[in-house]
Amino acid sequence: MQPIVPEITRISVTNLINKGERTDGRSLDQYREISVETGVIKKAEGSARVKIGNTQIMIGIKPQIGEPFPDTPNVGVFMTNSELVPMAAPNFEPGPPDERSVELSRVTDRGIREGKIIDLEKLAIIPGKKVWMIFIDMHILDYDGNLMDAAALGAMAALMDTKIPTATVEDDEVVIDHENMQPLPLNDKTVMTTMAKIGNELVVDPSLEEEEIMGARISIGVRSDGAICSMQKGGERPFKKEEILKAIDLAQEKTNELFKYIP
Amino acid sequence: MINIITNRDLEVKSEAKGSERPDGRAYNELRPLKIEAGVLERADGSAYLEFGDNKVLAAVYGPREFHIRRFLKPNMAVLRCRYNMAPFSVEDRKRPGPDRRSLEISKLTSEALSPAVFLEKFPRSSIDVFIEVLQAEGGTRCAGITAASVALADAGIPMRDMVVACAAGKANGQIVMDLSEWEDKEGEADVPVAIMPRTGEITLLQMDGQLTKDEFEQALDLAKEGCMKISVEQKKAIKNRYGGD
Amino acid sequence: MILVEDKDIVVPGEILAEGEYYAGRGTFKDDSKICSALVGLVAIRDDKISVLPLQSKYIPKRGDVVIGKITEVRFSMWNVDINSPYSGILPASDVFGREKRDMNKAFNVGDILFMRVVDVDEVKKVKLGLKGRGLGKFRGGILVEITPTKVPRLIGKKGSMINMIKDHTKCEVVVGQNGLVWVKGKPEMERVVEKVIKTIETEAHTSGLTDRIRVMLNQLLDIEEDVNKEEEEDYKEELIQ
Numbered sequence: 001m002q003p004i005v006p007e008i009t010r011i012s013v014t015n016l017i018n019k020g021e022r023t024d025g026r027s028l029d030q031y032r033e034i035s036v037e038t039g040v041i042k043k044a045e046g047s048a049r050v051k052i053g054n055t056q057i058m059i060g061i062k063p064q065i066g067e068p069f070p071d072t073p074n075v076g077v078f079m080t081n082s083e084l085v086p087m088a089a090p091n092f093e094p095g096p097p098d099e100r101s102v103e104l105s106r107v108t109d110r111g112i113r114e115g116k117i118i119d120l121e122k123l124a125i126i127p128g129k130k131v132w133m134i135f136i137d138m139h140i141l142d143y144d145g146n147l148m149d150a151a152a153l154g155a156m157a158a159l160m161d162t163k164i165p166t167a168t169v170e171d172d173e174v175v176i177d178h179e180n181m182q183p184l185p186l187n188d189k190t191v192m193t194t195m196a197k198i199g200n201e202l203v204v205d206p207s208l209e210e211e212e213i214m215g216a217r218i219s220i221g222v223r224s225d226g227a228i229c230s231m232q233k234g235g236e237r238p239f240k241k242e243e244i245l246k247a248i249d250l251a252q253e254k255t256n257e258l259f260k261y262i263p
Numbered sequence: 264m265i266n267i268i269t270n271r272d273l274e275v276k277s278e279a280k281g282s283e284r285p286d287g288r289a290y291n292e293l294r295p296l297k298i299e300a301g302v303l304e305r306a307d308g309s310a311y312l313e314f315g316d317n318k319v320l321a322a323v324y325g326p327r328e329f330h331i332r333r334f335l336k337p338n339m340a341v342l343r344c345r346y347n348m349a350p351f352s353v354e355d356r357k358r359p360g361p362d363r364r365s366l367e368i369s370k371l372t373s374e375a376l377s378p379a380v381f382l383e384k385f386p387r388s389s390i391d392v393f394i395e396v397l398q399a400e401g402g403t404r405c406a407g408i409t410a411a412s413v414a415l416a417d418a419g420i421p422m423r424d425m426v427v428a429c430a431a432g433k434a435n436g437q438i439v440m441d442l443s444e445w446e447d448k449e450g451e452a453d454v455p456v457a458i459m460p461r462t463g464e465i466t467l468l469q470m471d472g473q474l475t476k477d478e479f480e481q482a483l484d485l486a487k488e489g490c491m492k493i494s495v496e497q498k499k500a501i502k503n504r505y506g507g508d
Numbered sequence: 509m510i511l512v513e514d515k516d517i518v519v520p521g522e523i524l525a526e527g528e529y530y531a532g533r534g535t536f537k538d539d540s541k542i543c544s545a546l547v548g549l550v551a552i553r554d555d556k557i558s559v560l561p562l563q564s565k566y567i568p569k570r571g572d573v574v575i576g577k578i579t580e581v582r583f584s585m586w587n588v589d590i591n592s593p594y595s596g597i598l599p600a601s602d603v604f605g606r607e608k609r610d611m612n613k614a615f616n617v618g619d620i621l622f623m624r625v626v627d628v629d630e631v632k633k634v635k636l637g638l639k640g641r642g643l644g645k646f647r648g649g650i651l652v653e654i655t656p657t658k659v660p661r662l663i664g665k666k667g668s669m670i671n672m673i674k675d676h677t678k679c680e681v682v683v684g685q686n687g688l689v690w691v692k693g694k695p696e697m698e699r700v701v702e703k704v705i706k707t708i709e710t711e712a713h714t715s716g717l718t719d720r721i722r723v724m725l726n727q728l729l730d731i732e733e734d735v736n737k738e739e740e741e742d743y744k745e746e747l748i749q
Contacts, residue, residue, distance in 0.1 A: 419546065
């Protein structure tokens with residue numbers, strides 16, 4: 001259930017933004033305070049706790065041995081899931097992932113998949129039969145605006161923190177050695193920048209209040225070499241082409257800042 | 264048939280020697296405990312708790328408007344609890360979503376907290392308690408109840424007392440306070456208990472394993488003793504939040 | 509025997525006194541003991557011991573003035589969110605007489621109104637009304653939220669705090685007892701008032717607050733003046749060019 005925004009708030013926030021100011025004093029292209037901590041959950045093979053403003057997500061990575069997909073028998077598998085747990089916001093209800101949660105998972109997944117971030121070939125153990133399956137689980141603890149960027153940043157930090165056991169094959173048996181852990185094989189890094197369209201402007205890292213009044217949003221995933229690896233438009237209002245092109249420039253600039261938060 | 268052999272299980276068996284607890288604690292010693300109140304922005308009240316390697320987050324919304332007519336109570340609030348474990352909180356990844364164990368613990372948590380809350384003050388409303396286990400190491404239901412009390416107090420919910428929980432049991436032939444994960448799995452009995460510390464009244468009691476009546480009484484007393492120690496930390500956590508003490 | 513001191517922070521279940529004392533707000537009696545029911549500050553007045561909550565929801569009382577948001581337009585009433593576990597109803601008869609009602613012409617979802625709590629029944633169903641001076645729909649301005657228990661501190665003794673804020677910033681400020689505050693003036697001044705209200709909320713239980721707020725207002729207004737002077741200088745430069 002979407003919360004109802006007071007009309008006078010919608011008007012005052014929009015007027016402020018049209019003048020280049022935001023209610024929390026940030027400039028239009030400024031992120032709130034960001035913090036990323038890794039290795040916070042020992043039981044997970046990789047983990048990160050990310051905060052953007054008060055938005056807080058805990059990400060855990062867990063590997064399992066499983067079977068590859070039939071059409072890609074020689075590479076490992078990864079899956080991304082997010083839980084918008086009811087404590088994160090008064091209007092979050094318990095239950096299976098809703099459309100919002102599924103979108104968040106799929107967009108985060110897309111950036112990692114299309115950016116070829118994980119070296120899936122190195123995750124095959126017995127080609128065609130046994131591979132590593134990497135589970136990325138994002139637990140949203142506090143929702144105060146802009147889950148996309150926090151999720152992308154946190155998932156990347158958690159992946160970089162991940163160490164998996166060595167798996168060898170002896171006499172047709174897979175032997176897993178927990179004494180010898182090795183870093184998850186990664187090719188590159190990716191993060192995401194989200195911008196909301198309010199009035200005539202694009203604002204980076206929308207706060208909760210801004211998300212509630214925005215007309216539309218655009219999230220752009222960028223790899224460390226500058227390649228764009230995912231994009232998602234959200235919201236019920238349209239964008240003009242020039243606005244999207246401007247958003248891409250902004251995203252490439254802002255993601256450079258975000259990369260500084262991961263090792 | 265492809266077998267998967269792992270060296271993880273082998274470690275655990277070699278742990279207990281003699282009458283020493285595997286982690287070197289005395290029979291009446293708690294694991295290290297840390298509680299912080301008011302850690303989330305959106306929730307009305309919240310608390311984060313670390314107990315041994317357990318990491319538990321509790322949050323409260325309420326009293327708030329309750330829309331589900333058939334559960335609405337005309338003259339008091341409805342207390343609803345949801346205990347949930349994050350998929351990455353345990354050694355073997357847990358599939359997201361409630362399982363039978365979580366449902367049972369949710370019900371028990373609600374029943375453990377209800378006697379303390381002045382529900383009559385808020386007719387036709389709900390008080391929602393959410394517990395997320397971020398990392399589990401034995402005793403999460405007790406940790407959850409303890410954290411939930413702090414979250415309820417932080418939310419300004421009027422209560423007769425702050426319910427607190429601790430388990431005791433029998434491991435390696437000894438009655439011990441606060442079972443670790445290994446002691447819980449390999450031990451002879453587990454008795455989780457929750458009390459209202461001022462009066463000592465019991466609001467949660469479970470037992471599984473094998474105990475004589477005397478052993479049970481010893482375990483119960485030991486669990487209550489553990490509760491009283493934890494209660495001190497709960498109160499400190501709340502007072503620290505407001506700059507007291 | 510009283511076991512605590514005035515202004516001590518106490519928690520639910522904490523024993524405040526034993527013996528013949530009156531159990532005030534925020535406390536309850538258990539045998540001969542008076543215990544706190546809340547997290548709050550002890551207030552001892554003669555023989556009565558109360559606990560003032562540090563955190564609390566707004567529970568509507570008849571006669572209160574509140575600021576609310578229209579959440580639904582129904583056939584003969586509006587549903588109103590008054591920042592409480594209990595929502596209110598504003599009957600159409602408060603706005604329309606016997607004439608035909610066009611509910612949407614009067615108030616719509618998202619509108620913010622200043623209303624009186626006309627009645628609260630035993631199960632806390634709330635009836636709101638618009639008859640009274642200054643009541644009605646707000647136009648323009650911003651909304652600020654404050655914990656309801658801090659409202660008296662925001663108003664101050666005989667309105668001293670709120671009047672000081674209004675005089676310094678030349679803003680209209682209307683405070684609802686349910687913790688919502690409406691502010692209207694020049695946009696920069698509205699933000700100044702918002703900052704001041706948030707500060708009062710965090711420091712409500714400390715002493716010397718009124719003086720500190722006066723200093724804060726002067727500082728913030730000086731900054732605004734400087735900004736205005738800069739803008740004037742820039743404007744003059746542009747004119748010259």
